[in-house]
Amino acid sequence: xxxxxxxxxxxxxxxxxxxxxxxxxxxxxxxxxxxxxxxxxxxxxxxxxxxxxxxxxxxxxxxxxxxxxxxxxxxxxxxxxxxxxxxxxxxxxxxxxxxxxxxxxxxxxxxxxxxxxxxxxxxxxxxxxxxxxxxxxxxxxxxxxxxxxxxxxxxxxxxxxxxxxxxxxxxxxxxxxxx
Numbered sequence: 001x002x003x004x005x006x007x008x009x010x011x012x013x014x015x016x017x018x019x020x021x022x023x024x025x026x027x028x029x030x031x032x033x034x035x036x037x038x039x040x041x042x043x044x045x046x047x048x049x050x051x052x053x054x055x056x057x058x059x060x061x062x063x064x065x066x067x068x069x070x071x072x073x074x075x076x077x078x079x080x081x082x083x084x085x086x087x088x089x090x091x092x093x094x095x096x097x098x099x100x101x102x103x104x105x106x107x108x109x110x111x112x113x114x115x116x117x118x119x120x121x122x123x124x125x126x127x128x129x130x131x132x133x134x135x136x137x138x139x140x141x142x143x144x145x146x147x148x149x150x151x152x153x154x155x156x157x158x159x160x161x162x163x164x165x166x167x168x169x170x171x172x173x174x175x176x177x178x179x
Contacts, residue, residue, distance in 0.1 A: 003054075005091055007098045009044045016040065023053040029077045044095045047078065047087065054079040055087070057095040061111050066141060068162035071115040071151065072099050089134045092116075096135070100154045113153035117143050124148040 008016065020043060021036035023029075030036045039058055047055030055078040064071045076091060096114055103109040116137070118124040124147070130139045137150040 003047065003049045003087065005094045006046045006048060007044070007094070008046050009059075009098050009102065012040050012043050016043075016046070019053055020046070020056055023056070023079075024077070027077070027079055044074070044098050045091065047082070047091055049082070054082050055091060057091060059095070059099055059114065063163050063165075064115055065165060067112075067115075067151075068165065069159065070111045070163070071113055072103075072111050074099075074114050074116045076116070092135050092137070096152060103154055104157075109154065109157060111154075112157050112159065113151055115140065115149060115151045117147035117149055119147060 012020070017037050017040040020040040021030075021033055024036045024039070025031070025033060030039070042058035042060050044057045044059050046053055055076070057074060057076045059072040059074045061070055062073050063069070064073075074092075074095060076088065076095070078088060078091070099114060103111060114137075118127075132138075132150070135152065137152045140149040140151040143149055
């Protein structure tokens, strides 16, 4: 059983786009073929087992409201039969390394690091250490929709001034009950 993790960020061609869309649809990770094809442009790494796609990580930049800083939001999807087989840690580390290498190669990095949300509450309860030494991701709080957030910053990145949140978002937050 030959498994590999292949960096593809910025190199996703039409053939890989179709392969990824098929993978997500067949595994019910996504239901809309058009959206699956759009998401393929965000793929960082692909996991392959004996040549077939069995996983993908995607990332896109966004301002994280609680940090008021730009971060890459990372998503990872592995086929059901590969979960719990210890591939996730390496997949996460390899994906982070690809993003970090790209960002640190820029004159001015776009983002400070990577943030992820644990969709699976069972995993969040099981992997509840504040710091994950295997990946260097750290607990960062709970998202508005109740997901555990983890962050990892790029090496030697410096904080720019905080991003000003839009008045509407700030007003909504002010009305929200204190956490």
